[in-house]
Amino acid sequence: MTAASAVTGEYARQHLIDPEVCIRCNTCEATCPINAITHDSRNYIVRFDVCNSCGLCIAPCPTGAIDNWRNVPKATPYTPDEQLAWDALPANIELDVVPGEGVPSEVRALTEAATAGQGGPASPPWSASHPCVNLYSIAKPAIATVTGNYRLTGESASADIRHIVLDFGTLAFPVLEGQTLGIIPAGQQDDGRPHGVRLYSVASPRDGERPGHNNVALTIKRVMEDHAGQPVRGVGSNYMCDRAVGDKVSVVGPYGASYLMPNHAGASIMMICTGTGSAPMRAMTERRRRRMALNEGGKLMLFFGARRQDELPYFGPLMKLPKDFIDINLAFSRETGQAKTYVQDLIRARGDDVARLLQDDDCYIYLCGLKDMEAGVLEAFRDVCAGHGLDWDAVKPELLARSRLHIETY
């Protein structure tokens, strides 16, 4: 692979070394198998036109200085001379910033945490549509009307997951599948400051929850305990789950220029999610369902985990989709009378098909759900690779370089 193929769209991810952290030990230069790293008496640098993002230099670096990436315009990456003169790394170019309006810092922090597994926000697939981002700020939010609020989980299920529809009336709020929007809950925190932004993935396709309508759907779980099981009443989720039809809510965004679906004919999508991590998967699936008649080709493969069947959002509609349209694999970890099954178990069980899709340059892979799932899924990929004569340590950088692996976990 050459560096040129690591580039998608107008932007590329450039591998850089942090001169403030680097101690010039030469380990990276000695490790690089293709001599992409060089140095002068001041800095160690990576040559953009040589580096193939193989990642072999990352683990041996004693300092972590090696593990830095910046979005750069494809035509004008940082030159070796520029890098050699640096005292510090330049700021990253946020791909989803509209000049004159900053993304709220809390949104940026959430995005960074969610995408840490892939080394920060990546480039979108080459055939992704151009997203609109950051049209509405905290100072000037869009006001939407709640036009639907349905419980998706069974009445007996402990989890209260809801499908909430927001209508923007005559206000433009264009979204793509995989993007997120922010809700500002009404009211104040204990210290009198306004509540911060809560991010939710859009669960409806770009032409609206109802085609031709200016609305979006969200999948929201009412949070009553934290990850450790301690009772915590989630401010944003309870606010949204309690909205009645006709209520107004303040919305900011949209955000995200990376976790977007491919649009080219023949593109396949592997979707791996748990719980409300299904929102972007529902959006992508619904987009493809509405275009089924066009026979554009490409497979959809879904790995979807929940504790029990009645806690699995969209279970009913999902089951009605044709088998030749989407390959559905459901994992239940707490179903009475069944062995605990996790998405990673199903990925291993479907190893032949997963290995085929990992090697298919037209297949794009999306993970969304709890952080716990991420490590297990990546381990499952490693095992599947090992069982099929592939090396995950070589496959993963290739996937990232081609923008074929997208991770959002929280």
Add this chain to the structure above:
Amino acid sequence: MSIDYNQTIPNNVDLATDRSLQRALEQWQPGFIDWWRELGPVGSQGHEVYLRTAVSVDPGGWAHFDYVKMPEYRWGIFLNPPAADPKIHFGEHKGQPVWNEVPGEHRANLRRIIVAQGDTEPASVEQQRHLGLTAPSQYDLRNLYQVNVEEGRHLWAMVYLLHRHFGRDGREEADAMLHRHAGDPNNPRILGAFNEKTPDWLSLYMFTYFTDRDGKFQLSALAESGFDPLARTTKFMLTEEAHHMFVGESGVSRTIQRTCEVMKASGVDAADKLRALGVIDLETIQRYLNFHYSVTIDLFGADQSSNAATFYSAGLKGRYGETKLDDDHVLKDATYPILEVANGRIAEKQVSALSSINERLRDDYIRDSVAGVERWNRVIEKSGIPFRLQVPHKAFNRKIGSFAAARVSPDGRIVSEAEWNAGVGNWLPSDEDRAFVASLMGRVVEPGKFANWIAPPAVGINRQPASFEYVRFG
């Protein structure tokens, strides 16, 4: 006792099938573990530490992170893969194939070189054994233990060479390395700097910055050796040595950063007032630097050395970056500039390049050291504080070589005994300085918390956050 070799001693030297090597190591290994328990890190035996273990030499295998109890650390034996058709590239044997076994005529010298290198590895573990009790954070404690276990592995690497290639006297030398002890007046370590105390964490950072860097340059010179097992062993050790220098460079840098933060926030710059605020004044840091730098450059040996010339001509020990140097790599008629005291002044003179191999390595070391000091200065500059750290003159505070008899100030002037005595309190750490630094050394064990005198690191280990639980105390 029986050992499952590939499990307990990760290796790429085919240990599982080499019966005589197994027997030698089976004898030596219990002694090593006893030595570790007795003179390794104090009070650490039950801790689970987030350590890097090398399990193979490829980039994916030598940085394997997990929690480990240190006595159970898997000290491995690794040689870098051999080059295709390797040749000796300097000295009288230049162009000939490398040696895979020890040539009889070089046996004594090679053993001496390996023992001198090997002796430093357990020495530094001994010097640092009490520091775990005063670590400024879990992160730093983990880094100390990583340095300690890798020094232990470096000892294994040298012991492997002695056992595999030097027969009975090799085994005796390997045993002796467990019997000499740092600072033991009856049976000290071979080199002076390795008998000094490392009493506090600023000393540790200075030691790992300056003295482990000596290790880097010695290993680099040995990595050029015509004795291929030595060259390949030391090449692999260099990758680990980088972490040790990182601990030093970032440790001093974080100490400086914290001092500068307090200077800016308080508007105070007088040393005594800064000390009252619980940080180490930059002047004291400069004095520590002067000490560790001058003690360390003595480790390169006399500026003119017939032994060094012999080692070079025989193809046993090359120069730093030998293959990248543009000369004949034999140096019969070449000259090299060294400094000497003449007529009460320090002057340069040209001498045989062969006999000044040590001095050349010292000069390479100095260039590398100065570059890091400049990075420390950038931290000070960024804070807008008008102070610069600098390394002292090469002739300052030397105990070995042509300056051993001279009194030289840090700025390179020959001074009288009276002037030396008047100035030394500003040039080298006083007992009072050391007592003050020692007074700051309190133990911080909560994840993510750091002692007041040091800033947190910019990035954690292996992409973990600074607040990660790097040590589970047992």
